[in-house]
Amino acid sequence: MSFFLPVLLRNLFQGPSTEAFPFAEAYTPAAMRARVSFNPDSCALCRVCARMCPAGAIQLEKRPDGLEFILWHNACVFCGLCVHYCDSEALHQTDDWHLSHLQAEKYAMVEKAVVKFQKCSTCGKQKMPAPLPLMAKLYPGLAADEIERLRAMCPQCRKAESAPVQGETP
Amino acid sequence: MNAIKPSLASRLSTKSPWLYRINAGSCNGCDVELATTAIIPRYDVERLGCQYCGSPKHADIVLITGPLTARVKDKVLRLFDEIPEPKVTVAVGVCPISGGVFRESYAIAGPLDKYIPIDVNIPGCPPRPQAIIEGIAKAIAVWQSRI
Numbered sequence: 236m237s238f239f240l241p242v243l244l245r246n247l248f249q250g251p252s253t254e255a256f257p258f259a260e261a262y263t264p265a266a267m268r269a270r271v272s273f274n275p276d277s278c279a280l281c282r283v284c285a286r287m288c289p290a291g292a293i294q295l296e297k298r299p300d301g302l303e304f305i306l307w308h309n310a311c312v313f314c315g316l317c318v319h320y321c322d323s324e325a326l327h328q329t330d331d332w333h334l335s336h337l338q339a340e341k342y343a344m345v346e347k348a349v350v351k352f353q354k355c356s357t358c359g360k361q362k363m364p365a366p367l368p369l370m371a372k373l374y375p376g377l378a379a380d381e382i383e384r385l386r387a388m389c390p391q392c393r394k395a396e397s398a399p400v401q402g403e404t405p
Numbered sequence: 406m407n408a409i410k411p412s413l414a415s416r417l418s419t420k421s422p423w424l425y426r427i428n429a430g431s432c433n434g435c436d437v438e439l440a441t442t443a444i445i446p447r448y449d450v451e452r453l454g455c456q457y458c459g460s461p462k463h464a465d466i467v468l469i470t471g472p473l474t475a476r477v478k479d480k481v482l483r484l485f486d487e488i489p490e491p492k493v494t495v496a497v498g499v500c501p502i503s504g505g506v507f508r509e510s511y512a513i514a515g516p517l518d519k520y521i522p523i524d525v526n527i528p529g530c531p532p533r534p535q536a537i538i539e540g541i542a543k544a545i546a547v548w549q550s551r552i
Contacts, residue, residue: 335540
């Protein structure tokens with residue numbers, strides 16, 4: 236009997252240990268791995284996410300002016316490989332786990348965005364986008380406006396600019 | 406449903422759907438989460454009036470986990486036919502919904518909605534207990550609209 240009294244007292248003061256969800260907000264850990272979000276502005280179209288995805292949830296499809304990033308949340312297993320390997324920080328894992336839905340919405344559970352090709356500021360050819368987070372990693376310590384200038388170039392022009400052939404002026 | 410008022414017994418019974426679990430070749434991850442949702446007091450799905458039952462003949466809401474392997478397909482379909490109408494089908498985890506990491510495998514007959522009408526999907530690998538409770542709450546709403 237004596238062992239029971241502390242338990243009873245504790246329960247009286249602490250209240251029930253059952254979470255009130257769905258009638259109130261549920262506790263979500265800060266490091267919760269749930270819905271993956273995509274930012275098309277920092278995607279470099281390297282396709283490493285589609286290659287790493289074990290469930291094949293990510294596809295990049297050709298469009299006339301770029302590539303369309305398609306992530307189906309109903310196939311994503313929250314492994315975080317795409318986020319880990321995304322060097323340009325376009326993919327992030329949010330803590331939003333409210334993914335249950337009716338069958339009618341099954342194929343609408345998609346993260347979709349078209350990442351457009353760009354034009355090189357120097358030669359005018361079509362090029363893949365060079366997002367800021369990736370370029371900041373590639374050129375550490377470079378001034379912000381200089382990085383912006385290099386970003387607008389295609390890889391060939393950028394190479395000629397940053398590592399000119401001896402004897403040539405950039 | 407014009408002038409006929411439902412009896413007290415039928416009004417009360419609509420508040421407590423019984424859950425039935427089918428493992429269609431699951432890795433057991435989602436099954437553990439389903440057990441957690443029911444058994445651990447912190448989550449306690451029985452607050453919603455639900456209870457797991459042992460026989461498909463007593464079930465109202467059926468929770469299916471797993472990608473529907475080729476070997477288990479006929480058994481799952483036979484079991485599903487034993488559940489009386491009106492029933493609500495819930496796919497738990499990404500495997501029954503899309504096949505998950507087993508998609509397009511030779512051993513998989515799924516996705517499940519090729520064979521069974523699904524009503525609610527709960528994606529996740531596995532979904533956390535709160536997400537399962539959320540999905541079951543949606544399934545109860547579907548079920549109440551059907552009876």
